[in-house]
Amino acid sequence: AQSVAQPEDQVNVAEGNPLTVKCTYSVSGNPYLFWYVQYPNRGLQFLLKYITGDNLVKGSYGFEAEFNKSQTSFHLKKPSALVSDSALYFCAVRDLGNTPLVFGKGTRLSVIA
Amino acid sequence: DAGVIQSPRHEVTEMGQEVTLRCKPISGHDYLFWYRQTMMRGLELLIYFNNNVPIDDSGMPEDRFSAKMPNASFSTLKIQPSEPRDSAVYFCASSLLGVETQYFGPGTRLLVL
Numbered sequence: 691a692q693s694v695a696q697p698e699d700q701v702n703v704a705e706g707n708p709l710t711v712k713c714t715y716s717v718s719g720n721p722y723l724f725w726y727v728q729y730p731n732r733g734l735q736f737l738l739k740y741i742t743g744d745n746l747v748k749g750s751y752g753f754e755a756e757f758n759k760s761q762t763s764f765h766l767k768k769p770s771a772l773v774s775d776s777a778l779y780f781c782a783v784r785d786l787g788n789t790p791l792v793f794g795k796g797t798r799l800s801v802i803a
Numbered sequence: 804d805a806g807v808i809q810s811p812r813h814e815v816t817e818m819g820q821e822v823t824l825r826c827k828p829i830s831g832h833d834y835l836f837w838y839r840q841t842m843m844r845g846l847e848l849l850i851y852f853n854n855n856v857p858i859d860d861s862g863m864p865e866d867r868f869s870a871k872m873p874n875a876s877f878s879t880l881k882i883q884p885s886e887p888r889d890s891a892v893y894f895c896a897s898s899l900l901g902v903e904t905q906y907f908g909p910g911t912r913l914l915v916l
Contacts, residue, residue, distance in 0.1 A: 724904070733807075733894055733907035734846075780846065790836065790859070791905055793846045 692717045694783045696794035703771045704802055711766040711797045713781030722784040723764040724791060725755055729777045737779075740764060751775070771801045805829075807908035809895050815914045821883040824911045827876055828897030836905060837870055837880050838894040846894075852878065885915045 693716045703709045715721055722741055726734040738749025745757045755766045766779060778798050782791040808827040816822055828835045836851040850860040855872045863870070867886070872878040882889055892912050896905040 726907075731912075733909045734896075736904050736906065739904060790848050790851055795845045 692721075692783055692785045692792050694781050694792055694794040696779075696781055696797045698797050699795070700798045700800065702800045702802060705773055706770050709768050709771040709775070709799065709801070711779050711781075711799060713764045713766065713794060714762050715764060715781070715783040716762065717783055717785040719786050721764075722786065723755075723757060724782040724784075725749065725753070725764075725766050726780045726782065726793075727751075727777050728780065728796070734780060737766070771799075773801045773803050775799060776801045807895055807897055807906055809893075809908035809911050811911060812909060813912045813914075815916065816885055817916050818886055819884045820915075821881065822885045822889075822913060822915075824880040824893050824895075824913070826878045826880070826895030826908060828878070828895070829899075829906055830876070832897035832899050832906075833875070834898045834900070834905075835872060835878050836896040836898075837878070838896065838907075840892045840894060840910070841890075849880070882913075885913075887915045889913060890915050 695714045697712055724739045725737040727737050728734045737753050738747050740747045740757045748754045753768050755764055757764050778796045780796045781794040784791050810825045833854050837849040839847045849862045850870045851858055852872045870880045892910045894907050894910045896907045898905045
């Protein structure tokens, strides 16, 4: 069965510093990996996805994520955090042939000015 | 594109009442998903449809929950009778094909008193 883990409930980072939100996954085949962001009282917004190709995926708002097959990880990164990046971030995975995404528990990112 | 549309955005009701949540997927999308989000359980998949047909309803918590998709542009999630533990945010999402990005609606915040 496919699964995804976000080991940190909360990540705090100072504005201007780089940020990383961690995600590891488990699937039986090749993974389809996604990151979503949820701002307060809003729905989940798609940030980026990895299907195949380059291991470094660039997405919205300056975010990027690196697919690492050997470590089964798909960490979300941004070189310089903004206060407006403060939100709840979800990693999700789908196995080829399985339609629904499986979501992690979410990581709350707090960027402090 | 208007995105996924959900109504109502907020619903307050009393225990025992029937609650109906509505969703309009993105035009042309053939998959529709219903999720529930709570602090304790995170994001849970309740049911999903493909071409208006329910594919997997194993996430529906009890017989009090039912979902329908009478046509490609409309779906409902009904709770009858409602209970306080049903209080949550309910999201609808849609995607084109099973492997493409899921796009989420703004959610319905349900409070059952």
